[in-house]
Amino acid sequence: MSEPNLSDRSVLVTGGAGFVGGQLVQTLAPDNDVTVLDDLSTGERDRVPDDVTFVHGDVRDQRKLKQEIEAADVVFHEAAVVGVPASLRDPPRSNHVNTGATVQLLDYARQYDTRVVLASSAAIYGEPESVPIEEDHPLEPTSPYGVDKLAVDHYARVFAQQYDLPVVPLRYFNIYGPRTGPNPYSAVVDVFLEQARSGDPITVHGTGEQTRDFVHVDDVVQANLRAATTDEVGVAYNVGTGSSVSIAELAELIRTATDSDSPITHTDERPGDISDSEADISRARERLGYEPTVDLRSGIDRLVDAAAPADPPSSS
Numbered sequence: 499m500s501e502p503n504l505s506d507r508s509v510l511v512t513g514g515a516g517f518v519g520g521q522l523v524q525t526l527a528p529d530n531d532v533t534v535l536d537d538l539s540t541g542e543r544d545r546v547p548d549d550v551t552f553v554h555g556d557v558r559d560q561r562k563l564k565q566e567i568e569a570a571d572v573v574f575h576e577a578a579v580v581g582v583p584a585s586l587r588d589p590p591r592s593n594h595v596n597t598g599a600t601v602q603l604l605d606y607a608r609q610y611d612t613r614v615v616l617a618s619s620a621a622i623y624g625e626p627e628s629v630p631i632e633e634d635h636p637l638e639p640t641s642p643y644g645v646d647k648l649a650v651d652h653y654a655r656v657f658a659q660q661y662d663l664p665v666v667p668l669r670y671f672n673i674y675g676p677r678t679g680p681n682p683y684s685a686v687v688d689v690f691l692e693q694a695r696s697g698d699p700i701t702v703h704g705t706g707e708q709t710r711d712f713v714h715v716d717d718v719v720q721a722n723l724r725a726a727t728t729d730e731v732g733v734a735y736n737v738g739t740g741s742s743v744s745i746a747e748l749a750e751l752i753r754t755a756t757d758s759d760s761p762i763t764h765t766d767e768r769p770g771d772i773s774d775s776e777a778d779i780s781r782a783r784e785r786l787g788y789e790p791t792v793d794l795r796s797g798i799d800r801l802v803d804a805a806a807p808a809d810p811p812s813s814s
């Protein structure tokens with residue numbers, strides 16, 4: 499399958515000042531006319547390059563949302579109240595941002611013929627019956643966040659069926675990469691790296707036997723570009739690597755990669771945490787041509803290298 503090519507388009511990235519949105523913007527900006535809509539609740543303004551239009555606003559602001567969708571050919575919808583803990587603290591806010599604003603976004607998109615790529619989540623599966631998890635695995639989320647993402651994942655399918663809207667929901671697994679920000683999914687890699695580097699204990703929640711499929715943000719960007727150019731719309735795709743590690747293994751990997759003596763300690767389990775997670779990515783492989791390119795070990799090495807102090811200038 500050919501490489502995805504998105505150029506000379508007007509592109510809106512909601513949540514473009516966040517971790518995933520920011521990487522998408524960096525990739526798209528050279529060849530497209532990119533606008534970011536972000537309220538900076540967790541995002542950072544300096545993730546958005548100078549040549550990108552930045553609109554400081556909330557996706558719940560209908561006037562702004564409508565205006566930006568009308569102007570766009572493609573929307574990458576990344577803005578969200580991210581994660582289980584935030585949704586457990588304030589379920590109505592999670593619902594209004596993650597579901598309410600997304601349904602409004604889909605409705606404007608159908609009015610203005612705008613293609614949508616939507617950030618769904620592996621959280622919609624809940625505690626899996628078995629791994630790897632296929633897209634038609636039962637959907638039984640265990641948190642308000644998971645319920646909200648499940649609703650928009652279904653809305654995407656229904657908008658494609660009822661209104662012919664070209665929309666693709668991507669069910670992200672655990673994304674990691676540079677500058678993950680505060681979200682609790684990817685933060686574990688960041689937190690362990692920080693603890694290992696400073697020699698502090700690496701704190702594993704629960705037994706550490708729980709497994710996760712960590713996918714590098716570059717591969718998530720790849721999946722988004724493929725979703726933005728495919729004819730296979732109205733269908734949800736898992737975006738992971740197809741393999742998983744336990745959190746205890748992750749801690750070891752990071753300790754080795756950083757050459758650290760940090761001890762590994764265990765703290766309480768986190769409420770809402772599931773035991774196992776691993777994506778079956780056959781559908782994305784076959785229909786989108788998606789292929790993960792960064793394995794976890796090299797992804798961690800990259801992060802370690804990027805954080806290493808530069809060599810002092812030679813005196814000769």
Ligand code: NAD
Pocket residue numbers: 512513514515516517518519535536537538539540541542555556557558575576577578579580581595617618619620669670671672673674678679680681683684
């Ligand atoms: P992030 O917190 O770094 O980015 C979210 C961005 O949305 C931030 O810039 C934030 O300021 C913005 N935002 C939040 N509420 C907003 C609002 N009401 N109006 C406008 N902007 C708003 O998170 P991320 O990791 O980049 O996540 C991106 C998307 O991927 C989210 O939809 C998230 O639910 C989904 N997701 C992420 C992961 C992961 O591992 N990171 C896993 C599954 C799904």
